[in-house]
Amino acid sequence: MGLVFVEGVVKHGERSVRVRFLVDSGATYTVLAKDVWEKLGLKPLGEMEFILADGTVIKRRISEVLLELPGYGERHTPVVLGEEGDVNLLGMVTLEIFGLILDPFRRELRPIRAFMKTLRHPTS
Numbered sequence: 001m002g003l004v005f006v007e008g009v010v011k012h013g014e015r016s017v018r019v020r021f022l023v024d025s026g027a028t029y030t031v032l033a034k035d036v037w038e039k040l041g042l043k044p045l046g047e048m049e050f051i052l053a054d055g056t057v058i059k060r061r062i063s064e065v066l067l068e069l070p071g072y073g074e075r076h077t078p079v080v081l082g083e084e085g086d087v088n089l090l091g092m093v094t095l096e097i098f099g100l101i102l103d104p105f106r107r108e109l110r111p112i113r114a115f116m117k118t119l120r121h122p123t124s
Helices: 034-040 092-098
Strands: 005-012 015-023 030-032 046-051 057-069 073-081 100-103 108-111
Touching: 005 034, 015 034, 030 034, 030 057, 034 073, 073 092, 092 100
Parallel strands: 030 073
Antiparallel strands: 005 015, 005 057, 046 057, 057 073, 100 108
16 A cells, blocks of 8 residues: 655644645644744644554654645644654544545545434424
8 A cells, every 4th residue: 555645734823834744544643843843933732642653652742733735624733743753744633623534545535424423302
């Protein structure tokens, strides 16, 4: 199976940066490479621990941005502030915020079929 990339524009305040993301359906959060979040002037809002595929536990700072995905609009999303060697990844939380899913067969993003349970009160 091949890799899937999408273009987006990351915005914070008056600044914006065009970014090419690797879509990673195995990643929970979106990651911004260090040069991207530094250009945007992002400040950490907290820190989280993450488990890598090999079991290694790392800590990364987190923040949030406005992300534009052409054809899908703009949404606010949490992001991991990458360190040296980290790359731009589009993770599942961001995909869900946009109502998107990765179609691995067509190697493209597509809208999800969202389900919602409602409580209906019986009428008398």
